[in-house]
Amino acid sequence: MESFLAPGTHIKLHEHVQDEIVSWVPAGVMRHDDPQGEHLTVDADHLMIMNAGRGFRHEERTRADDPPLRMLQIFVRPHAADLEPQIQHGRLPEPDINAWRHVFGPSGSEARFTVRNAVHCHDIRMGPGDTAVLPARPGWRTYFFVFSGCIDADGQTFGEAETGLCPDAAEVRIHAAAASLVVAFVVDPDAPICRGGTVGDGETVQRMAARARS
Numbered sequence: 001m002e003s004f005l006a007p008g009t010h011i012k013l014h015e016h017v018q019d020e021i022v023s024w025v026p027a028g029v030m031r032h033d034d035p036q037g038e039h040l041t042v043d044a045d046h047l048m049i050m051n052a053g054r055g056f057r058h059e060e061r062t063r064a065d066d067p068p069l070r071m072l073q074i075f076v077r078p079h080a081a082d083l084e085p086q087i088q089h090g091r092l093p094e095p096d097i098n099a100w101r102h103v104f105g106p107s108g109s110e111a112r113f114t115v116r117n118a119v120h121c122h123d124i125r126m127g128p129g130d131t132a133v134l135p136a137r138p139g140w141r142t143y144f145f146v147f148s149g150c151i152d153a154d155g156q157t158f159g160e161a162e163t164g165l166c167p168d169a170a171e172v173r174i175h176a177a178a179a180s181l182v183v184a185f186v187v188d189p190d191a192p193i194c195r196g197g198t199v200g201d202g203e204t205v206q207r208m209a210a211r212a213r214s
Contacts, residue, residue: 001072001073001074001075002070002071002072002161003069003070003071003072003073004068004069004070005030005060005062005068005069005071006062006068006069007062007063007064007065007066007067007068008062008063008064008066009061009062009069010059010060010061011059011060011061012059013035013057013058013059014057014058014059015055015056015057015198016050016052016055016056016057016058016197016198017052017053017054017055017056017196017197017198018052018053018054018077018078018081018082018194018196018197018198019050019052019075019076019077019078019197019198020049020050020051020052020075020076020077020078020115020116020117021049021050021052021073021074021075021076022047022048022049022072022073022074022075022076022103022104022113022115022121023042023047023048023049023050023071023072023073024047024071024072024073024074024103024121024123024183025042025043025044025046025069025071026044026070026071026123026147026181027043027044027067027070028043028062028066028067028068028069028070028071029041029042029043029062029063029066029067029069030042030043030048030060030062030069030071031060031061031062031063031066032048032058032059032060032089033058033059033061034056034057034058034059034087035057036087038087038089040087040089042071042089045091045092046089046090046091046092047088047089047090047092047103047104047113048087048088048089049087049088049089049104049113049114049115050085050087051078051083051084051085051086051087051088051115051116052085052197052198053078053082053083053084053085053086054081054082054083054084054085055085056085056087072145072147072183074121074185075197076115076116076117076119077117077193077194077195077197078115078116078117078193078194079116079117079118079191079192079193079194080116080192080194081194081196083116088113088114090112090113092112093112095123095125097125097126097127097130098124098125098126098127098130098132099124099132100122100123100124100132100135100184101122101123101124102120102121102122103121103122103123103183104119104120104121105119105120105121106118106119106120117191117193118140118187118188118191119185119186119187119188120135120137120185120186120187121183121184121185121186122135122183122184122186123181123182123183123184124181124182124184125179125180125181126149126151126174126176126179126180126181126182127176127179128176128177128178128179129175129176130175130176131173131174131175131176132173132174133171133172133173133174134153134166134171134172134173134174134184135184135186136166136169136170136171136172136186137169137186137188138169139169139188139190140169140186140187140188140189141165141166141167141168141186141187141189142165142166142169142172142184142185142186142187143163143164143165143166143184143185143187144158144163144164144165144166144174144182144183144184144185145161145162145163145182145183145184145185146158146159146160146161146162146163146180146181146182147160147161147181147182147183148160148179148180148181149176149177149178149179149180149181149182150176150177150178150180151174151175151176151177151180151182152174152175152177153172153173153174153175154172154173157177
């Protein structure tokens with residue numbers, strides 16, 4: 001989910017249940033506070049994952065002197081309900097130009113940050129004219145999002161905030177028509193998922209929007 005927060009926005013204390021929520025902030029600052037006493041800053045160098053499990057409450061905010069925030073909040077369905085809640089926060093690996101960076105992966109994988117289902121996330125920063133091959137795994141699906149810039153993938157053009165889906169593990173090469181930032185998700189379509197959770201509950205979304213306005 002693409003999220004925008006103006007400077008001085010406060011989303012008051014609210015609860016998430018059964019969601020694995022990844023806060024990926026390529027520019028700007030998102031600030032997290034929770035009743036456990038955590039006061040965390042998420043920016044281009046840091047990632048936060050809220051493995052909400054059976055329930056986790058937090059607040060989100062931007063300060064009045066923060067820049068406008070555009071980020072991705074990535075929601076992953078866990079493999080089971082009522083797992084232990086936890087927060088992961090730390091420094092991301094340094095990105096290299098035109099190289100995929102492993103942002104997070106499934107629990108038990110080699111990834112520094114993990115979610116509790118079969119999803120790998122990678123990002124790449126491409127210069128004009130650069131080419132790369134989308135991450136893929138046999139039997140899995142690759143979904144990509146162009147956060148900024150413009151790319152060509154398999155003869156189709158994708159601009160900022162546009163998405164594509166690769167239904168098999170075939171090699172798909174992308175070409176950057178401009179400086180571009182692309183996020184790719186490699187997902188096992190047969191993985192078990194818990195369908196309960198906060199996201200998808202329209203009343204919950206409305207309550208969260210009301211908190212942001214108040």
